[in-house]
Amino acid sequence: MNVSLKRESLEAMRTFDLATMPLRDLNSALHTIAPGTNDTSFEVVNPRGSHSVAVGIDQPVTVEVHGSVGYYCAGMNDGGTVTVHGSAGPGVAENMMSGTVVIEGDASQYAGATGRGGLLVVKGNAASRCGISMKGIDIVVHGNIGHMSAFMGQSGHLVVLGDAGEALGDSLYEAKLFVRGAVKSLGADCIQKEMKPKHLKLLAGLLEKAGVTDVKPEEFKRYGSARTLYNFNIDNADAY
């Protein structure tokens, strides 16, 4: 009996229709995955802008979301692969630890905020504060990003195939930023830096990881911290 059940579940994709089922059912199912199970494919239909879709994943599951989601989709993801076939509201993949989140449409503000690891790919545009306070996450945006992106970014990489809005990388620590298009303005202590062979190699790896094949690393400019805000400077005392 157990054998046949196991065979079935190998193929089974569990579908959650959020028009008829509460979100809690989906997230509970995602939080009670037995280690080593093969029953790891999930599909979500009719998300209709719901908040907190597929948050708190801590197993290598695959979640396909058909439609647009609201706040905090795939937040705190640790090892899951979440694809949204639509757009995402504020805070998508915030505080991601590991895994992959792909948004086929646009992402709202603070996508990938405070992320510690994993890969976030936005195939459309991302709004303001993309990658704010990023701490190790890799973010690849095919379109443009809004203002104050990578604010206080500590580590990780932000790759933008389009343009960046105002105050990119304000008060940046050691996150590395690569922008292919125009940057409207750089934030305090963020500067353009030389693209060395090791950076081209790094960027090529990020693009490959994100499935970008039609763009060359040489088309990007690199931005990073000038590191002048790291320590208190007595000459700036008047500014406080």
Add this chain to the structure above:
Amino acid sequence: MCGIVGLFLKDKSLEPQLGAMLSDMLVTMTDRGPDSAGIAIYGAPSAGRAKLTVQSAKPAIDFAGIEALLKPVDASVTVELKSTHAVIEANSAQASAVRELLAQERPDVRVMGSGDSVEIYKEVGLPKDVVSRFGIRAMGGTHGIGHTRMATESAVTTLGAHPFSTGADQCLVHNGSLSNHNNLRRELVREGMTFETQNDSEVAAAYLTAEMAKGKDLGQALTGALDDLDGFFTFVVGTKSGFGVVRDPIACKPAVMAETDQYIAFGSEYRALVNLPGIEDARVWEPEPATVYFWDHEKAA
């Protein structure tokens, strides 16, 4: 946090459903603010007639015999009672005389909105209760805006609810908080504006009214707001024929818009828009920070 919605119809066949569509959008936003709710509906104006939406905390007393009271200044006056609100219609020429008499005889009655086409309903309570007590779902119209409030800057009262109307056929809903509203209120009072509340959003509404009174159109007034208002805001504004949206340069307060051949819609979140016809194929976007968007039925082709 507050929830705001707006709908500007391009397709006349949807006009009878405006109230129902807007009500659904607003009810979906309930969990963004449970304190009070309000809705402004722009219906078709009738030539030579003016509308006054009024509110009373004691409608049984204040609205008793109100039509007979007003008849002497305008024999054509009609009054439709709706819960705590009443919609008074009068000849445009006698409208100010009607309003004066009302203020004199029923001093506790508050004016929610006035003009040729707008009707404004707002009360403390949840959106579902507010829209049902005023029968909003049955109302038709060309455009409308709604708000569900989580109070920050002033008390939870009927007068502190949105939309705020400070000029004929003008109204504004606001998500955010302004930091220079006290100073701006003093300046506007000097210019002759009057205020009903200590609310920051009322100041924004009065600012736009004052700017439009100087000859600016809605788009120009909203552009001025970006320089003169300090704080956080996403505004949705209605005029007799127009509908505008603006966000402050930081743009923390959420906003999603959708456009099809049939309508332009605004929601604090995409959730508010999901039941609109043809939303699957709509152009959906977030309004850019510090960018004025406005549409006008009269200027449309």
